[in-house]
Amino acid sequence: MAKLPKPEELSKIDYTPPKTSWMDTPVVFKEGMFCHGSKPKSLDIVGFPNPRDWRPADADWKLPENWKEILLEGIAERLEKYRSFRLFMDICVRCGACADKCHFFIGTGDPKNMPVLRAELIRSVYRKEFTLAGKIFGKMAGARELTLDVLKEWWYYFFQCTECRRCSVFCPYGIDQAEITIIGRELLNLLGLNIEWIAGPVSNCYMKGNHLGLEPHTIVGNLEYMLDDIETVTGKRIKPTFNRKGAEILFVTPSGDLFADPGTYTCMGYLMLFEELGLDYTWSTYASEGGNFGFFTSNEMGKRLNSKIYAEAKRLGVKWILGGECGHMWRVLSQYMDTWNGPADFLEVPKSPITGTVFENAKSMKMVHVAEFTADLIKNNKLKLDPKRNDHLNVTWHDSCNVARGMGMLEEPRYVLKNVVNNFVEMPEDTIREKTFCCGSGTGLNASEDMDLRMKGGFPRANAVKFVHEHYGVNMLANVCAIDRATLKPLMDYWVPGVNVCGLHELVANALVMTGEKERTTDLRGEPLPGIEQKEEKA
Amino acid sequence: MIHGNMNLNHYLIEKKSAILKKWFDAVVETYPHETSTFLRKQKAQFTNPVGYTLSEGIEHLFDALLQGMIPDTVSRFLDSIIRIRAIQEFSPSEAVSFIFQLKKVVRQELGKEILGQQGIAEELAVFESAVDDLALFSFDLFMKCREKIYELKANEAKNMTFRLLQQARLIVDNQD
Numbered sequence: 001m002a003k004l005p006k007p008e009e010l011s012k013i014d015y016t017p018p019k020t021s022w023m024d025t026p027v028v029f030k031e032g033m034f035c036h037g038s039k040p041k042s043l044d045i046v047g048f049p050n051p052r053d054w055r056p057a058d059a060d061w062k063l064p065e066n067w068k069e070i071l072l073e074g075i076a077e078r079l080e081k082y083r084s085f086r087l088f089m090d091i092c093v094r095c096g097a098c099a100d101k102c103h104f105f106i107g108t109g110d111p112k113n114m115p116v117l118r119a120e121l122i123r124s125v126y127r128k129e130f131t132l133a134g135k136i137f138g139k140m141a142g143a144r145e146l147t148l149d150v151l152k153e154w155w156y157y158f159f160q161c162t163e164c165r166r167c168s169v170f171c172p173y174g175i176d177q178a179e180i181t182i183i184g185r186e187l188l189n190l191l192g193l194n195i196e197w198i199a200g201p202v203s204n205c206y207m208k209g210n211h212l213g214l215e216p217h218t219i220v221g222n223l224e225y226m227l228d229d230i231e232t233v234t235g236k237r238i239k240p241t242f243n244r245k246g247a248e249i250l251f252v253t254p255s256g257d258l259f260a261d262p263g264t265y266t267c268m269g270y271l272m273l274f275e276e277l278g279l280d281y282t283w284s285t286y287a288s289e290g291g292n293f294g295f296f297t298s299n300e301m302g303k304r305l306n307s308k309i310y311a312e313a314k315r316l317g318v319k320w321i322l323g324g325e326c327g328h329m330w331r332v333l334s335q336y337m338d339t340w341n342g343p344a345d346f347l348e349v350p351k352s353p354i355t356g357t358v359f360e361n362a363k364s365m366k367m368v369h370v371a372e373f374t375a376d377l378i379k380n381n382k383l384k385l386d387p388k389r390n391d392h393l394n395v396t397w398h399d400s401c402n403v404a405r406g407m408g409m410l411e412e413p414r415y416v417l418k419n420v421v422n423n424f425v426e427m428p429e430d431t432i433r434e435k436t437f438c439c440g441s442g443t444g445l446n447a448s449e450d451m452d453l454r455m456k457g458g459f460p461r462a463n464a465v466k467f468v469h470e471h472y473g474v475n476m477l478a479n480v481c482a483i484d485r486a487t488l489k490p491l492m493d494y495w496v497p498g499v500n501v502c503g504l505h506e507l508v509a510n511a512l513v514m515t516g517e518k519e520r521t522t523d524l525r526g527e528p529l530p531g532i533e534q535k536e537e538k539a
Numbered sequence: 540m541i542h543g544n545m546n547l548n549h550y551l552i553e554k555k556s557a558i559l560k561k562w563f564d565a566v567v568e569t570y571p572h573e574t575s576t577f578l579r580k581q582k583a584q585f586t587n588p589v590g591y592t593l594s595e596g597i598e599h600l601f602d603a604l605l606q607g608m609i610p611d612t613v614s615r616f617l618d619s620i621i622r623i624r625a626i627q628e629f630s631p632s633e634a635v636s637f638i639f640q641l642k643k644v645v646r647q648e649l650g651k652e653i654l655g656q657q658g659i660a661e662e663l664a665v666f667e668s669a670v671d672d673l674a675l676f677s678f679d680l681f682m683k684c685r686e687k688i689y690e691l692k693a694n695e696a697k698n699m700t701f702r703l704l705q706q707a708r709l710i711v712d713n714q715d
Contacts, residue, residue: 019572030628032688100577106589109627111573259702428585448695451688455626463588490691494684495622 032452050192107456235518253324266503327481
């Protein structure tokens with residue numbers, strides 16, 4: 001029988017954590033805080049090193065014998081290749097301005113989620129191996145050996161950062177923590193240490209063109225379901241085209257919009273809008289992914305996955321590309337595509353065929369975000385809108401990190417929103433626009449097994465939603481990001497029950513008065529439109 | 540200062556701010572040092588939501604205890620604290636331990652002299668029993684939160700499976 005503690009022993013339980021310095025506090029892997037390890041098949045398909053079955057919670061990670069050498073060479077190579085990386089390793093003065101700005105730190109209360117400390121995990125090894133002071137003074141200079149425990153700590157915490165860059169807004173030196181995480185993950189991938197929720201979609205996208213691994217007939221089939229629903233709501237049958245050569249525009253959106261609610265309602269929104277405009281556009285079943293989980297793996301992998309969009313645009317002979325509602329897709333396409341796979345000189349500078357507006361901001365990469373496109377349509381009075389159809393909704397706006405903080409797209413979605421709904425409330429100032437709080441599930445952390453982590457990371461966001469829900473009756477959280485649409489829903493279910501989640505173009509399509517449509521009685525979700533129930537009762 | 544004929548509630552109201560400060564300190568000390576410093580430093584509702592929720596929550600809970608456990612207040616503010624601690628790095632006992640800390644804090648603040656007064660011991664027993672009720676209720680809330688997490692995990696898996704079955708035409712609507 002196990003020894004029972006005596007009453008006086010029980011009364012001595014101390015809940016105060018031990019005061020050890022972070023270097024002396026070993027990492028403990030806690031269930032719910034990390035994702036499954038990458039499967040060998042997923043790594044094999046894209047030719048990544050060390051494909052094998054492994055489990056993050058196991059002691060043996062089945063690493064190659066010379067893992068340390070591989071990693072140190074990897075760091076050296078990246079210090080040489082990316083000036084920013086060397087700069088970020090050297091210039092931090094540990095002022096702490098970033099410390100309390102991270103949603104993961106706020107939510108978990110774990111000091112190693114302070115951005116400064118997360119960076120120190122790698123910086124300490126950099127000092128030890130690449131600086132004279134670190135070599136001589138060791139721990140006194142904030143340096144430490146690269147050990148297996150350190151490696152595990154890297155893995156645990158670089159997959160507890162969503163590269164949202166909120167911390168960098170507050171850094172006086174402009175250190176971009178996202179780049180440190182990006183490189184941290186790149187290094188881990190040299191040893192085959194990815195998570196399956198990223199590695200799986202990457203291999204799917206590489207082979208099939210999208211993260212979910214949807215094959216062409218499935219993509220068409222999924223869209224057919226939506227077309228049926230659109231017909232039920234509007235009485236109109238839409239016939240989009242696929243892989244059509246000679247179309248003016250190629251439309252690319254995250255595959256999440258094709259598969260899961262509420263993304264599918266957003267997708268119905270695109271279909272209805274483009275139909276009403278008579279847009280000469282095509283879907284592609286090959287460039288069928290706007291997102292890029294390669295970007296969460298390594299720069300090289302991001303580039304490889306991204307190349308298919310330009311390749312498909314070239315093959316189809318379109319003039320320019322229109323992008324659906326996605327967060328990181330937009331940052332990748334705007335800030336990386338051109339240098340990775342450009343110049344896209346076979347495309348034309350995007351010009352709206354409806355308004356004649358030339359999108360000068362897309363001069364180089366030749367791609368326009370659908371929120372910009374629609375804002376321009378509304379500004380030029382090209383859409384007939386009836387915002388009353390959204391009167392059952394009291395909407396607030398979540399600025400998705402990569403779109404808002406990353407790309408400065410703050411006004412366009414708000415402009416669209418204000419034209420399609422009558423009830424719009426902003427969340428508190430410190431939680432929107434450049435200072436927006438992340439959903440807590442970005443950069444491939446939107447798996448189910450790390451639900452605890454997601455709920456913690458999303459808490460600051462949810463807390464602001466709770467405020468507008470309680471004070472202004474907000475019942476809908478709108479955004480332009482596929483990961484947000486998928487992950488904010490469970491976040492709301494846990495923290496703010498009663499708030500739903502939608503994409504911008506679902507609201508646009510609800511309000512859009514289409515030529516020859518029947519009188520609408522429901523919104524895209526099949527919910528009765530405001531006033532309809534009373535009308536039916538009277539009849 | 541000790542007044543004649545004062546009951547426990549009067550003392551607790553008089554010493555409210557000192558009790559709340561100590562109770563708050565006891566709660567934030569369950570976090571690592573760097574984190575407790577942050578939680579204490581500022582209590583901004585949106586940029587330090589954990590610190591704010593704890594500080595606002597314990598004050599309302601204390602008031603509710605004094606006013607005879609108003610169910611709505613208890614349920615709302617205890618829920619907001621437990622909802623956070625149920626997903627943080629705590630074991631179940633650690634997550635709800637802060638409730639029991641109140642008993643210790645109250646006894647410390649009242650001091651021997653007040654505790655020795657006639658009738659106070661009986662009133663304190665009633666008060667502490669109410670604190671125990673709060674602790675029991677917090678177990679229920681803790682479990683509800685954990686069950687919600689498992690439900691969310693299960694729902695994600697179910698939704699995905701449903702879609703896959705639908706795609707494979709293994710399930711179709713009746714009208715189809």
